[in-house]
Amino acid sequence: MRNRKKMGLLAGVLAATTAVAACGTAGSSNPPPGGHGFKPPALPALNALGQPEGELNVLAWPGYAEDGSNDPAVDWVTPFEQETGCQVNVKPFGTSDEAVNLMKTGQYDVISASGDASLRLVAAGDVEPVNTALVPNYNDVFPFLKDKPWNSVDGTSYGVPHGWGANLLTYRTDKVQPAPDSWSVMFDPNSPQKGKIVAYDSPIYIADAALYLMKHRPELGITNPYALDDKQFQASVDLLKQQRPMVSEYWSDYLKESQALKSGDANVGTAWQVTVNLTQSEGAPVAATLPTEGATGWSDTWMVSAKSKHKTCAYKWLNHIVSPQANAKVAEYFGESPANPKACELTEDRNHCTTYHAGDADYASKIWYWTTPIEQCLDGRTDVKCKDYGEWTRAWTEIKG
Template identity: 30%
Template sequence: MKRSEFRSDRSSASFSGTMRAALMAGAAMVALAAPAAAEGQLVLLVWEGYADDSIVKPFEEQTGCRVDPIYVGSNDEIVSKVMSGGGAADLISPSNDTAMRLVDAGVIAPVDPAKVPSMADFMPQFRNPEWLMKEGQLYGVPYGWGLIRIIADADKVPADTDSLGFLWDPAYKGQISVWDDIETLYMAARYLGFENTYDLTDEQLEAVKAKLIEMKPNIRKYWFTTGEMGTLMSGGEVVGGSSWEPTLVELWAAGKNVIDVKAKEGRGGYSDSWMIVRGAEENECVYPWLEYVSTPGAQALAHKVTGFGYPNSRMAAELDEETRATYERLGMSDSESLANIDWWQPVERRTKYLEIWNQVKAAAQ
């Protein structure tokens, strides 16, 4: 899925022409390290942006492997296709809150890191992430990632704000907008100091609900797409809330004085990974692809398409100067800035969380 154009269970980012120009225009052409020669076919069950021609064609030319993508719109679709065998895929790209579900089901083969040498250049958070590790084995290669940003208008909110608390400040009555998603439950749980974000007890969920209902006088709108959030911020209708990288980039490009609040309570984050469907380990195109998409040059091409973060620490150096400056401003090339990320995990009681979120939205202000 290209988050810039499609709504899914995980994201609703929507790039405008201005934002795409600011984030992607003029990306440098880079020399890609040639993967090992191979011939054959590689079937990807994948978000659309990850199989863009600008990424796939160089790989096909260098290896002789033909890449055939099967596009999906949600993690649930990936799980359904892999579990049923209907997708007949070699590689898939699920998010970190879905990956271990597939590993536990026995449908994913472990990765041999020695066959993906470019992983040595990954930022520490992405070399052996917990969402891909089981019994000492690695079950995927991290790829595109992003954070749920907390943003604020620095002309109206103190520029040194470092806490989620400003979202509840009565001074901002009717001037806050947050995501219409259970991630907002996670956010409130972090603010309340609950460490088990993705496995909250009934008592904790009630506390989260009460805290979010307390926020309602401040809510101008629960946004569904980041395009909505960008419009609210640029028009001065709201002074802050939650969003994604594209909103920040668009607002910065428009000259808005908007800050990326690095909340001390933590921020949510997702990471997609390439995973080998069991039975595809011997496909001679699998490891050449995994190595190719792990190189800084290939990840720079991917960033040009998606705008997401990528794990190779050398990727930023492959971007043109303007794009690299924005990437670094977002903290995506600095592993230290990612130290306080509450990476998404499976939520066993997702139905209960959704019930609580719906009760929050239905509650009177």
């Protein structure tokens, strides 16, 4: 889902800048623990570790498996190889849809999956349950990241939490006054910023509209922005169609959004913290906030391929990537909150976890992490059917025209 190309260029930026940050746990309306309502293929989890197989094929968001080739100072792959003897081959991907298709080939052992991909991988049988007892560092992961709808099904874990962040409201401080505290600046048809709005280019952006309607049209009864029945879904789609003429650009590459903010082509938009950091570092007067309605966000999970031939190496990678040392490096390099609280003691920037609200449950409760919409409503309703991701994809094409 996130296009994280050119992350190597941002290592210095992320270390040198701070801003309103993003992290979190589950959404705020007490969603049921884990995914539910569908039966994934019956696949066993690994019972015990064996001898490392000597190789590991990693499918990852750019910036998640760095071996020093982008920046010699940024390398947590080489120590893993030296410790385990598992030689790592990394394949980066730019979107969750691309990642899902690549996993179907069976060529990769592990994947860093966002919530809009993870349930699809589980339902297709492309990933298998994870025996967390074989991942010692899992014990240290923030409890509020475990057993969530995007990384488990009916109490069965399908992966190890990695890092997380929020989709923030960013704005030009010289053009948007007073500072906004609501998504209304992007959705209200009378917004003074119409024509200067940038929005995220993905079907999952429908959830942002649903989240807005949760607060502004409570009669719709939306309790989870990823669980929308016919009426709720249509209202969300209609809101985005209403917004469409107000949007100057849809972005999937955060560098393009940054450019729009710097040039003045956009004054407000949905952004990741990395976008805000970069844009500020290049001299543009931007800031970001978590609006009163809350926000969508991401929580990434490392998952094991059901077809993996290197499962001991895979489990050793899962343990390594959430170790305090590696998790600190990834979180600081990419610009997100680590999954392991012990990582906070090891970041070069001692304020990193404060900036990114690590462990801040109140802040976290305002974030709804990307979760794959499925027909079985994720909010627990059984008397209606919800729109699945295929319906979201078709609607997004219609919204954009």
